Amino acid sequence: MNVLIIDDEKSIRFSLKTGIKKLKGIQVFAAESGEEGLDIIMNNKIDLAIIDIKLPGIDGIEVLERINRLKMDVTVIMITYISEVRLAVKAMKLGAYDYYTKPFNIMDVIESVENMRKFIEKKNRVDEGSETRLIGESGNISDIRRMIGRIAEKGMNTNIMITGESGTGKEVVARSIAESLGEDRQFVALNCAAIPKTLQESELFGHEKGAFTEAKSKKLGLMEKSNRGILFLDEVGDMDMSLQKKLLRAIQEKKFRRLGSTEEVEFDAMIISATNKDLKYEIKNGMFREDLYYRLNIIPIKIEPLRKRREDIPLLLEHYLQFYKSRIDTDIEGIDDAAMELLVNHDWQGNIRELRNTVERILILSGNDMIRTDDLPEDVFLKKREYANSELKEAERDIIVRTLKENNFNITHASQKLGMTRTTLRNKMKKYGIETE
Numbered sequence: 001m002n003v004l005i006i007d008d009e010k011s012i013r014f015s016l017k018t019g020i021k022k023l024k025g026i027q028v029f030a031a032e033s034g035e036e037g038l039d040i041i042m043n044n045k046i047d048l049a050i051i052d053i054k055l056p057g058i059d060g061i062e063v064l065e066r067i068n069r070l071k072m073d074v075t076v077i078m079i080t081y082i083s084e085v086r087l088a089v090k091a092m093k094l095g096a097y098d099y100y101t102k103p104f105n106i107m108d109v110i111e112s113v114e115n116m117r118k119f120i121e122k123k124n125r126v127d128e129g130s131e132t133r134l135i136g137e138s139g140n141i142s143d144i145r146r147m148i149g150r151i152a153e154k155g156m157n158t159n160i161m162i163t164g165e166s167g168t169g170k171e172v173v174a175r176s177i178a179e180s181l182g183e184d185r186q187f188v189a190l191n192c193a194a195i196p197k198t199l200q201e202s203e204l205f206g207h208e209k210g211a212f213t214e215a216k217s218k219k220l221g222l223m224e225k226s227n228r229g230i231l232f233l234d235e236v237g238d239m240d241m242s243l244q245k246k247l248l249r250a251i252q253e254k255k256f257r258r259l260g261s262t263e264e265v266e267f268d269a270m271i272i273s274a275t276n277k278d279l280k281y282e283i284k285n286g287m288f289r290e291d292l293y294y295r296l297n298i299i300p301i302k303i304e305p306l307r308k309r310r311e312d313i314p315l316l317l318e319h320y321l322q323f324y325k326s327r328i329d330t331d332i333e334g335i336d337d338a339a340m341e342l343l344v345n346h347d348w349q350g351n352i353r354e355l356r357n358t359v360e361r362i363l364i365l366s367g368n369d370m371i372r373t374d375d376l377p378e379d380v381f382l383k384k385r386e387y388a389n390s391e392l393k394e395a396e397r398d399i400i401v402r403t404l405k406e407n408n409f410n411i412t413h414a415s416q417k418l419g420m421t422r423t424t425l426r427n428k429m430k431k432y433g434i435e436t437e
Ligand SMILES: Nc1ncnc2c1ncn2[C@@H]1O[C@H](COP(=O)(O)OP(=O)(O)OP(=O)(O)O)[C@@H](O)[C@H]1O
Pocket: 068, 069, 070, 071, 131, 132, 133, 134, 135, 136, 164, 165, 166, 167, 168, 169, 170, 171, 172, 173, 274, 275, 276, 352, 353, 356
């Protein structure tokens, strides 16, 4: 398992790195800024990232948002001061798994990383197999489904632009369109946010041997590979401006040249682009070409955030419950009414990605036979809590008492579930006056 620590405080990086390295089979990477951390994430298979919320340059929340956008499967734990707990809660809503408050006990962190390893190993096994089915019966999803049907019926070779917040299912919609058009259509995807701007051009257009220093051999670009198929430009708002110009020309002229080549290659593909940016705003700010926007946006598809189509929430919960039940050894059969009410009323800022992660996490961690309110991530679902120090303590006490009860006051089991050492748990029990029964 690969762990990345992003913290600008050298002493924290050092103590975490030294501590975690002691665990067998774990490789530790460290970065002092968000930018450096993201670079490591893009070039290595990072399983767990421990990220300080306050960082110079882009902060921890933004790093998490970018990890989401890049669709990197990284489990994230935030580090925060008690005074910044509100930010930690925001991070949890964006899909962070947990947070540590400073100052923390390094032994607790190491033990929790060991527990995380088990969680991640299970999760990696579970995540095999992708899902493209578009779930939902809301007006918005039904309209989208109808539109996909019409596109398939006419076999249209038009360009489609899908917009919606992060995690709303833009890629799912793109793949559904591709599926509805039949299997003989190639589906080729470029995630513009995942590829450095300098490499986007050769990814898209391909190159001849020797076109630039690193071009050791000829390479076909994604445009060529998608010919007569579908080119999916994910996060198109992150495309380099000069590349936008080249792409526009290729679309208009239906041909292009590989880098370093004089030969013209035909280009005839449906382009589906997706973005969570407001491209009209980007156009106003000179970050996106208006002419390209109109070329790509022939058929606009807008996916509403989940909080605006709450009727889809129970369907999605049921879908992911069944999806994970077939992959995880769990006793959970359903969701009780109180938990369902909280889940339906939650604002799901991370949209379906957050919902899916929440279900997966509960099924891995819960020993209940139904999903109950106490299975839901505390900080996300317990409303109106003031994160003042005293209330945080009260919440911690509640969690400890509940976990102890669930584990028949077995200190070893309860401490494992809580992700803390037995000694820490005993100390906390003493501090809060919790008696063993
Ligand atoms: N309608 C849906 N039915 C079933 N699963 C969905 C649906 N929409 C999204 N998902 C699931 O939610 C997760 C996020 O979806 P997807 O990657 O398509 O979102 P996105 O809008 O492209 O996000 P981003 O902007 O961050 O790239 C995926 O795991 C996907 O399978």
